[in-house]
Amino acid sequence: MIFLGRWVEDGPLSQRGGADMSGKRDYYEVLGLDRDADEKALKNAFRRLARKYHPDRSDEADAEDRFKEIQEAYAVLSDPSKRSQYDRFGHDGPGGGFGGGFNVDLSDLFGGSDIFSAFFGGGGGGQRSRRGSDILYRHTVSSEDVMNGADEEVELELPTSCVPCSGTGAEGGVLDTCADCQGRGVLSRMVQMGPFQTRQDRTCSTCDGRGKIPRTTCKACKGRGRKEQTTTLRFSIPAGAEDGTRLRLRGKGEPGRDGQPAGDLLVELEVSPHPYFERSRSDLIMSLPLGYADLALGTTVTLDHLDGSPLEIRVPKGSTAGDTIDIPRRGFPRLRGGGRGDVVVLLKLHMPSKFPRQVRATLEELREDMAPKDLEARIRDEAETRRRGG
Ligand SMILES: [Zn+2]
Numbered sequence: 397m398i399f400l401g402r403w404v405e406d407g408p409l410s411q412r413g414g415a416d417m418s419g420k421r422d423y424y425e426v427l428g429l430d431r432d433a434d435e436k437a438l439k440n441a442f443r444r445l446a447r448k449y450h451p452d453r454s455d456e457a458d459a460e461d462r463f464k465e466i467q468e469a470y471a472v473l474s475d476p477s478k479r480s481q482y483d484r485f486g487h488d489g490p491g492g493g494f495g496g497g498f499n500v501d502l503s504d505l506f507g508g509s510d511i512f513s514a515f516f517g518g519g520g521g522g523q524r525s526r527r528g529s530d531i532l533y534r535h536t537v538s539s540e541d542v543m544n545g546a547d548e549e550v551e552l553e554l555p556t557s558c559v560p561c562s563g564t565g566a567e568g569g570v571l572d573t574c575a576d577c578q579g580r581g582v583l584s585r586m587v588q589m590g591p592f593q594t595r596q597d598r599t600c601s602t603c604d605g606r607g608k609i610p611r612t613t614c615k616a617c618k619g620r621g622r623k624e625q626t627t628t629l630r631f632s633i634p635a636g637a638e639d640g641t642r643l644r645l646r647g648k649g650e651p652g653r654d655g656q657p658a659g660d661l662l663v664e665l666e667v668s669p670h671p672y673f674e675r676s677r678s679d680l681i682m683s684l685p686l687g688y689a690d691l692a693l694g695t696t697v698t699l700d701h702l703d704g705s706p707l708e709i710r711v712p713k714g715s716t717a718g719d720t721i722d723i724p725r726r727g728f729p730r731l732r733g734g735g736r737g738d739v740v741v742l743l744k745l746h747m748p749s750k751f752p753r754q755v756r757a758t759l760e761e762l763r764e765d766m767a768p769k770d771l772e773a774r775i776r777d778e779a780e781t782r783r784r785g786g
C-alpha cells in the first residue's frame with residue numbers, strides 16, 4: 397500500500413475520557429494517546445492495538461468493533477487536515493464529521509506484507525492470498541470542482557505486472573515447487589503454550605509463502621513480478637463530494653501474484669478550503685462584515701460564486717449583526733437525495749478602529765437618535781429573549 401503519511405518522534409501515553417454527542421469514543425482515547433501525540437506515537441499506538449484486536453488474531457469478543465474503531469481513529473488522526481478539523485470540532489465537525497468506512501492497509505504500516513504476516517504469526521495454514529494490495533492516493537480538488545463535478549486525469553507511478561514474466565518473477569514464467577515447505581507456503585512446528593501443545597505456522601521464508609520459486613529470476617523485474625510504470629488515470633469527481641470521499645478504482649492497485657486479482661486504487665479526495673465559505677454538509681456558510689449604515693438602511697452585495705452565477709445577497713434594512721440570510725439552493729449539490737444546499741450568510745458589523753474628524757462629528761449627532769429610547773426596557777427584553785432560548 398502506498399500511503400502518503402509522515403511519521404516523527406515518539407510521545408507519552410495518557411488516558412482521556414468521555415464520548416461526545418455522536419456516541420463515538422474520542423479518537424485519542426481509542427488509541428490511548430495524548431492530544432499532542434506526534435505521528436510516530438500515533439503509528440506505534442495503532443500498530444500495537446491493531447495487532448491486539450485484529451479480528452483474525454484476537455480472541456476478544458468485541459475485537460472486530462474495536463478494530464474498526466482503531467482504524468477509523470488512525471485514519472483521521474494520521475491525516476493532518478482531518479486531525480486539525482477533529483481537534484477543533486470533534487466528531488460533530490462541519491461536513492458531518494467523519495462518517496463512512498475507513499480502511500487502513502495494514503501491510504503498509506507493518507512495512508510490507510511479509511513483515512505483516514510475521515507480526516501476525518504467519519498465515520493460518522495454506523498459502524496466503526496473493527491479491528495485490530490496495531493503493532491509497534490523496535487527490536486535492538477545488539471547491540469549484542466539487543460544485544460542478546469534474547473529470548480528472550492524473551499521471552501516477554503505479555506498480556504494474558511485469559510483462560516478460562507475466563508477473564511471476566521467473567524467467568519465462570517457469571516456477572519450481574519450494575523444497576523447504578513442499579509447496580505449502582508455510583512451515584509448522586509444535587509449541588508448548590502452558591499446559592497445551594499448539595501448532596504454530598509461519599510463512600516459508602524461502603518462497604515467501606508462495607510454495608513456488610522461480611527457476612531463474614526474471615531480469616526485467618529482478619523477481620518482483622511488477623514494475624513501476626507511469627499510468628494515466630481518469631476518474632470523475634462527483635458533484636457535492638466531501639473532504640475524505642473515497643473513489644474506488646477496481647483492479648488499479650498493485651497487481652496480484654500467481655494469477656490472483658489486482659488490488660484497488662482508492663482515490664481519497666481532499667477538498668481545498670474556500671476563501672469565503674465553510675462547509676456544513678451541502679450548505680455553505682459565510683460571514684459578511686458590513687458597515688453600520690448598510691445594516692441600518694439595507695444594501696445588496698454581489699459576489700462571484702462557485703456555480704458561475706453571481707451570488708446576490710440582499711440585506712434588508714434594519715438588519716443586526718448576528719442575523720443570517722438564507723439563500724436557498726446555492727450551496728453544494730447533495731450527494732444523496734438530489735437538489736442543492738443553501739448559502740447561509742451571517743451578518744457582522746464592521747467597526748473601524750479610527751474615524752475621520754467629520755465622521756466622528758456626524759456620529760455624535762446621531763448618538764442620541766440611534767440609542768434605544770428606553771434602555772431598561774430593552775435590557776429586560778434581552779433577558780426575556782435569552783430565557784426563551786432565543
Ligand atoms: Zn517454501
Ligand SMILES: [Zn+2]
Nearest residue numbers: 558561614617
Ligand atoms: Zn519480471
